[in-house]
Amino acid sequence: MIELSHVTKSYNVGRNNQFTAVDDVSLSIESGQLTVFKGPSGSGKTTLLSLVGCMSRPSSGRIRLHGIRPAFLAAEEGNDGFDISNLPERFLTEIRRTTFGFIFQQFNLVRGISVRENVMLPAYPTTESHAAFQARAEELLRLFDISRHAASRVEWLSGGELQRVAIARALINNPAVIIADEPTAHLDSKLSREFMEIVALFKGQGKTVLIASHDPIVYDSRLADRVVEMRDGRITVSGPEP
Amino acid sequence: MxxxxxxxxxxxxxxxxxxxxxxxxxxxxxxxxxxxxxxxxxxxxxxxxxxxxxxxxLADAPDMVVQRLMAGRHDLIPAAYAEKIRALPGVSTVTPRLWGYYYDPVFGANYTLTVPPRPAVEPGNILVGAEVSLNQRVRVGDMVAFRTSAHIPLLLTVKGIYPAASNLVAADLVVMSPEDFQAMFNLPADRATDLAVTVANPRELATVAAKIVEFFPDTRPILKSEMLRTYDAxxxxxxxxxxxxxxxxxxxxxxxxxxxxxxxxxxxxxxxxxxxxxxxxxxxxxxxxxxxxxxxxxxxxxxxxxxxxxxxxxxxxxxxxxxxxxxxxxxxxxxxxxxxxxxxxxxxxxxxxxxxxxxxxxxxxxxxxxxxxxxxxx
Known part of the structure; x- marks a missing residue:
């Protein structure tokens, strides 16, 4: 479970252009479910996901993760969850790498290297052997039907293929939580539905899925266990807690 | 793993x-x-x-070389100076040296002509460096014609060729007898190119050099250390x-x-x-x-x-x-x-x-x- 308590995130604090992207948000997100964050552009969805995904720290408030045991925790710690709000960057990075898989709006794939290498990217700075994560990458490429492009550069792929590469990359370290920021923004309706089929697969595997989207194909999907609506950094409709 | x-x-x-x-x-x-x-x-x-x-x-170079100066330029030194310098306290040996350069207009090359302290060849014979033998296209036993300073041909027989491994030292070298050297350059028998001086105690080098200049104001002693310093510079x-x-x-x-x-x-x-x-x-x-x-x-x-x-x-x-x-x-x-x-x-x-x-x-x-x-x- 992910638990947010009075979380606020402000940028440019103390300057003329200070603004608050997330404002006093409290929320509990259950494990193994699909939670969709819905709202107009600038409503704070992406910032909220970046806070949950350990990409940045909240200006105030607490974020606790339950059911996750990073290697840096002592044996007796973290049984009832642990606070990630003030962890040093090293620890945040480790949690980000081992717990979360990210699917970005722009896919954020590295150009010039192969599809296979892009999928393996999050696994390079781990202690695992190259052969082990390469085998996993091949498996993911087969799963998403992009094996034939394994050696191709990503810039040669279509939008739908790019997204499947981004999804395969998000799964390479077998994360417990998938975070997707506007994943269907650059896809047509057919590809968007295909994406939701992949989300169903994640749910089937017991993964927690958090999606920020203003696409009805996503937030109206029957797969969504909860739809949280946001505006101006605040939650306006938090949806029924399961 | x-x-x-x-x-x-x-x-x-x-x-x-x-x-x-x-x-x-x-x-x-x-x-x-x-x-x-x-x-x-x-x-x-x-x-x-x-x-x-x-x-x-330079390892084989003498401790000091004494040259004679004439109007600020290197001149031939009287061989008699050798005896007087040898008499100075601290001096071990003084050897008059004969060496010079010869330009061969036919092959367009400069050779270094030298006479070793102990004669290495009989008059009429020479030893040459590998490059000289290549340049002149001569082998052991062949004759080489040099032109003396009086433009008279001097025929010399190649008695030996230095190996290519000693090229930096010997590539352009022609070793001859004192008689042939004097004939080549019309050199008086009582003159040498310079004097090689060795000193028993290296600490006395500067003192000996000062005495040479005192007794022979027309000479210039060059110490080995000065040669090394020049190379370094x-x-x-x-x-x-x-x-x-x-x-x-x-x-x-x-x-x-x-x-x-x-x-x-x-x-x-x-x-x-x-x-x-x-x-x-x-x-x-x-x-x-x-x-x-x-x-x-x-x-x-x-x-x-x-x-x-x-x-x-x-x-x-x-x-x-x-x-x-x-x-x-x-x-x-x-x-x-x-x-x-x-x-x-x-x-x-x-x-x-x-x-x-x-x-x-x-x-x-x-x-x-x-x-x-x-x-x-x-």
Whole structure:
């Protein structure tokens, strides 16, 4: 479970252009479910996901993760969850790498290297052997039907293929939580539905899925266990807690 | 198996594939870097080998050479001076020497003609260097015709040829008897080119030199240490023309490294942001850039060093031999004996590989300290 308590995130604090992207948000997100964050552009969805995904720290408030045991925790710690709000960057990075898989709006794939290498990217700075994560990458490429492009550069792929590469990359370290920021923004309706089929697969595997989207194909999907609506950094409709 | 070594191997693996995707940029970078290392290393190898050869030559040189001066120029010295100098306290031996240069207009070459202290050949015979025998197309037993200063042909028989291994010392050498030498240059029998003086106690050298000048005001004693100092001033890597060439090469390197340090492209910054957002630590990004820098700089160092070694020791430093070997003689095509100073190599390594590696890491470090959520917003 992910638990947010009075979380606020402000940028440019103390300057003329200070603004608050997330404002006093409290929320509990259950494990193994699909939670969709819905709202107009600038409503704070992406910032909220970046806070949950350990990409940045909240200006105030607490974020606790339950059911996750990073290697840096002592044996007796973290049984009832642990606070990630003030962890040093090293620890945040480790949690980000081992717990979360990210699917970005722009896919954020590295150009010039192969599809296979892009999928393996999050696994390079781990202690695992190259052969082990390469085998996993091949498996993911087969799963998403992009094996034939394994050696191709990503810039040669279509939008739908790019997204499947981004999804395969998000799964390479077998994360417990998938975070997707506007994943269907650059896809047509057919590809968007295909994406939701992949989300169903994640749910089937017991993964927690958090999606920020203003696409009805996503937030109206029957797969969504909860739809949280946001505006101006605040939650306006938090949806029924399961 | 999970080991921390795997992490470095994985990052090195990605660094290599990362370098390969910018083939043109990185190969041109490698080429420029290799060229700079090649120039600097060539100079170091060349100068070191020359100094070694010079030291070998000077090892047999006398403690002091006494020349006579006439109107500020080197003149023949009366052989009688030798007896008087030998009588000075502290002087061990004084040997009148006969040597000079001969230009052969037919073959367009300069030879060094010399008479050893103990006669090596009978009158009418000579020993020649390998280049002279090639130049004159003569073998042992052949006759060579020299032209005396009175334009009279002097026929001499080649009795021996020095091996090519002694080329720096002997390539242009013609060793003859005193009689033939005097006949060649119409030299009076009581004159010598200069006097070679040895002194029992090296500490007395300066005192003996002062006494020679006192008794023979028309002479100039040249100490062996002064000859060594002159060689050093010309060829030492911290002196003379070396400084000029070395400074130019090092400056090129600084400009090159500075350009690299300030040249992190928008694409590279974007990639660093992506890597951070998907779970790379700042340290991982720095390792990646470190390995990229090391691969380029170490390859350039090894490649440049090897090319320089080949250039100096197999191709006789053909690119700058005429500039550095001086004005002497036949321009012998000798091969320098490989002599590499590990201290110079270490200095070269620390002055090139390290700054370049730092120059690649610093901008990456600046880019890698951005918040990983920047990638979410790109």
């Amino acid at each position: 999970k080991t921390s070594l795997n992490r470095h191997r994985n990052i090195i693996d990605f660094a290599l594939s990362s370098l390969l995707r910018r083939k043109m940029k990185n190969f041109s970078l490698l080429a420029v870097y290799t060229l700079i290392i090649f120039v600097i290393a060539s100079l170091l190898f060349f100068v070191n080998a020359l100094k070694r050869e010079a030291a070998l030559v 010309i060829f030492d890597w911290r002196g003379g023309m070396m400084v000029v060439i070395l400074t130019a090469a090092v400056l090129s390197f600084v400009i090159f490294a500075w350009d690299k340090a300030t040249g992190l492209s928008a694409e590279e910054r974007r990639e660093i942001g992506i890597l951070k957002s998907i779970g790379w630590e700042t340290a991982d990004v720095l390792y990646l850039k470190f390995w990229e820098g090391i691969v380029i700089s170490l390859s350039a160092f090894l490649l440049g060093g090897l090319l320089a070694y080949g250039h100096v020791f197999f191709f006789s430093a053909s690119l700058f031999e005429h500039a550095l070997k001086g004005w002497a003689v036949l321009y012998p095509k000798f091969k320098l004996v490989p002599a590499v100073d590990s201290y110079h190599l270490a200095v070269l390594f620390f002055l090139t590989v390290l700054p370049y590696t730092v120059a690649t890491i610093v901008p990456a470090w600046l880019a890698a300290t951005v918040d990983p959520d920047a990638a979410m917003r790109s």
